[in-house]
Amino acid sequence: MLPGMLFNIPRIFDWLSEVHEANDMTFAFKGPWFSGTDMLFTVDPRNINHMLNSNFAKSKGPEFKKIFDILGDGIVTADMELWEDLRKSGHALFHHQNFLKLSVSSTTSKLKDDLVPFLDKAAEENIVIDLQDVFKRFMFDTASILMTGYDQMSLSYEIPGYEFGEAADFSEEAIFYRHLKPVILWRLQNLIGVGIERKIRSASEIFNILFGKIISSRRKEEISRVKKEPGIDAVTYYMNVDTTKYKLLKPGNDTFIRDVVLSLLLAGRDTTSSALTWFFWLLSKHPHVMTKIRQEIHTNFDPTDLEKLVYLHAALLESMRLYPPVPFNHKSPSKSDVLPSGHRVEAESKIVICIYALSRMRSVWGEDASEFKPERWISENGGLKREPSSKYLVFNAGPRTCLGKHLALLQMKMVAMEIIQKYDFKVVEGQKIEPVPSIILRMKHGLKVTVTKNI
Numbered sequence: 001m002l003p004g005m006l007f008n009i010p011r012i013f014d015w016l017s018e019v020h021e022a023n024d025m026t027f028a029f030k031g032p033w034f035s036g037t038d039m040l041f042t043v044d045p046r047n048i049n050h051m052l053n054s055n056f057a058k059s060k061g062p063e064f065k066k067i068f069d070i071l072g073d074g075i076v077t078a079d080m081e082l083w084e085d086l087r088k089s090g091h092a093l094f095h096h097q098n099f100l101k102l103s104v105s106s107t108t109s110k111l112k113d114d115l116v117p118f119l120d121k122a123a124e125e126n127i128v129i130d131l132q133d134v135f136k137r138f139m140f141d142t143a144s145i146l147m148t149g150y151d152q153m154s155l156s157y158e159i160p161g162y163e164f165g166e167a168a169d170f171s172e173e174a175i176f177y178r179h180l181k182p183v184i185l186w187r188l189q190n191l192i193g194v195g196i197e198r199k200i201r202s203a204s205e206i207f208n209i210l211f212g213k214i215i216s217s218r219r220k221e222e223i224s225r226v227k228k229e230p231g232i233d234a235v236t237y238y239m240n241v242d243t244t245k246y247k248l249l250k251p252g253n254d255t256f257i258r259d260v261v262l263s264l265l266l267a268g269r270d271t272t273s274s275a276l277t278w279f280f281w282l283l284s285k286h287p288h289v290m291t292k293i294r295q296e297i298h299t300n301f302d303p304t305d306l307e308k309l310v311y312l313h314a315a316l317l318e319s320m321r322l323y324p325p326v327p328f329n330h331k332s333p334s335k336s337d338v339l340p341s342g343h344r345v346e347a348e349s350k351i352v353i354c355i356y357a358l359s360r361m362r363s364v365w366g367e368d369a370s371e372f373k374p375e376r377w378i379s380e381n382g383g384l385k386r387e388p389s390s391k392y393l394v395f396n397a398g399p400r401t402c403l404g405k406h407l408a409l410l411q412m413k414m415v416a417m418e419i420i421q422k423y424d425f426k427v428v429e430g431q432k433i434e435p436v437p438s439i440i441l442r443m444k445h446g447l448k449v450t451v452t453k454n455i
Contacts, residue, residue, distance in 0.1 A: 005029070005180070012437050013327055016041065017357040025361060026341045036063075036183050039350040043358040046340035049390035051331050051351065052397040061332025061348050067178045070171050070204050073256060074263030075403075085246040086260065089238070090403045098232040099146070100407070106145040107411050110138060111418050114155045119423055121157050123451040128428055130446040131280060135273040135415075136165055142411070143268030147261050148214045149233035164210060167203035168266055173438045174200040179330070179352070211258040234261045264404075270440045271325035272408050276415060277447055278323035279316060282372050283420075284427045284449075289315055289374060293420055306413045310384055314377035316412055317384075320394045321365075322372060327356040327441045329393065355393045356441065364391055425449040 008015035019027060025044040031037025042048070060079055068077045075086040093099055115138050122129050137155035140162070144152045154162040174196045178186050189197035218235050231237075238260055239251050250256040283290045293312050300308040307313075331351040338344050345351060362369045365376075379385050389397035395405045402408070428448040436444040 009437055011434070013354065013356040013435055013441075016354045017360040020354065020357045021361065024341075025363065026339075026343055028343070032182070037180060039179075039352050040343060040345055041352050041354060042339070042341065042343070043354055043361055043364070044339075044341045045358075045364060045388070045390040047343075048353060048358075048393065048397065049388070050340050051333075051353075052400065053390070055337070056398050056400075057334045060330070061334070063183075063348065063350060064330055064332055066183065067175060067330070070175070070200060070207070071263050071266075072259030074259040074261075076263045076267075082248045085248045087399070087403075089241055089246045089249060090264075093232075093234060093237050094403045094407060096232060099237075102232055103142075103146055103407055103411070104414075106142050106151075107414050110142050110145075110151075110155075111415065114138070114141070114153075115415070116418065116422070118155060118157055119419070119451050120453070123423065123453050126450065128448050128450055131425065131449050132273070132277040132443050132446045135276045136269060137162070138415070139273040139276075139411075140165060140265075140269045143265050143272075145233070146268065147234040147265045149218065149231050149236060150214060163206045165269075167206040168270065169438070169442070170196070170199035171203040172270070172440045173436065174203075176438045179350075207262055208258065211262065212254070215254050215257055234264055267402075267404065268408075270442075272411055274323075274325035274441050275316070275320050275408075275412060277443060278441070279319040279412070279416065280419075280425060280449075281427065281433060281443075281447055282319050282322070283315075284425060286372055289372070290420065292374075293416075297417060297421060301417075306410065306417070309413060309417065310378065310382065311374060312413060312416060313384060313409070315374040316409065316416065317377050317392075317394075318372060318374045321359045321392060322370075323435075323441055324355040324359065324394045325441055326394075326439065327354065327435070328439070329353040329355060329396070353393065358391075358393060422454055424452045424454050426452070 005012070005015070020041065020043050026040070026042040026047065029037075029039045029041060031039075060077070065077045065079070071077050073082065075083065075090060078086050115134070118134065134155065140154050141152050144150055152162065152164070154165070177196060186197055189195050190201060193201055214235060218239060222236070222239060235257060238249065238257050241249050241251050243249060243251065283293075293309075293315060296309055296311045302308055329352070331353065332348050333345050333351070335347045336345065359365065360369050368376075377385050389395070389401065395402040426449060428450065431448050432445055433447070434444050435441050
């Protein structure tokens with residue numbers, strides 16, 4: 001099994017889909033002796049529901065925290081009572097009216113002041129742009145406003161270099177490969193600074209420098225704030241968080257603030273930019289879907305109620321079904337268990353749910369599982385269909401369901417609607433579209449397009 005996986009790394013997600021299909025959706029992967037790389041792969045919805053809902057464990061296991069160590073004590077890696085405090089405090093932040101208003105206003109202003117002028121100039125000068133890079137920069141800027149209170153201004157026509165983006169991409173690829181390497185090997189590589197582990201060390205330094213400046217500046221502002229209401233960005237929120245309510249949070253600890261906000265910033269930048277990139281690529285392959293979305297916007301557009309855009313919402317859900325921004329989920333049981341499929345798992349063993357493969361299982365989604373069909377999300381009465389999270393795992397499931405789900409969908413609708421109304425894209429012929437092996441489903445070579453105004 002190991003040689004087959006290593007040989008298929010360039011197309012790892014499609015290979016995993018094929019292996020799951022051939023093995024009744026669950027199979028055991030055996031790595032070399034004593035390497036710690038044995039894993040159980042499953043996309044069986046019964047097993048997923050068992051692990052993430054009915055038999056939910058607060059702990060992800062010690063192995064998970066080692067692999068994702070660059071995120072420190074953020075919500076992605078946190079366990080037990082710390083995770084509960086982060087989850088509850090995060091829920092309060094993401095549902096705060098001022099935070100929601102900031103999200104809408106920052107997305108609106110970045111569209112008007114940066115993305116639209118950028119695309120206008122690209123259309124006027126008839127140049128090729130990398131749409132994936134554009135979306136990553138746009139989402140980094142908007143997520144940065146929400147999480148730190150500062151606009152990093154990485155999206156401009158000059159396309160300035162920005163260290164954070166490269167650091168994030170490198171670290172996400174390194175984390176992917178850590179799942180396949182013996183722990184002792186990647187830790188040794190990290191210690192001496194070789195291979196891709198050298199890049200993750202550099203990424204950590206870049207994150208630390210960026211957040212060191214931001215947190216220091218924010219603390220100075222807090223000292224001079226006196227009795228004014230504190231800001232609602234995530235950094236300021238966690239500096240002022242109520243420790244009588246959330247006892248394990250550390251508002252005075254800069255490293256803790258860095259860990260918490262870094263996880264949120266990466267999620268805001270990477271998942272939404274990935275979703276938008278694959279969405280527009282799929283629209284280029286299915287122009288009839290683009291036509292239907294335009295017709296819906298022309299008929300039902302109401303800037304105060306984007307919920308009326310049912311077909312747009314369905315197309316986004318369908319795009320993320322086929323190309324989930326986070327292509328796999330890593331779990332570790334706290335005690336021995338038997339899954340509904342009959343497979344026995346030992347305590348602290350590795351279980352991997354390949355969300356990319358799940359969407360391609362014909363036994364789950366039907367014979368047309370691999371087809372892009374937004375209509376599968378629309379009910380007979382014209383409303384949106386709901387699917388169980390054990391079948392549609394894009395936003396995780398159970399108590400760990402994504403806190404920013406509704407916010408992300410709102411941002412995607414705002415961006416998609418603005419672009420679809422004003423522009424047409426033509427994907428440059430001859431480029432190879434394939435995902436990079438990473439914990440985020442990015443296009444390996446970007447998405448090169450030309451832009452024209454839709455008059």
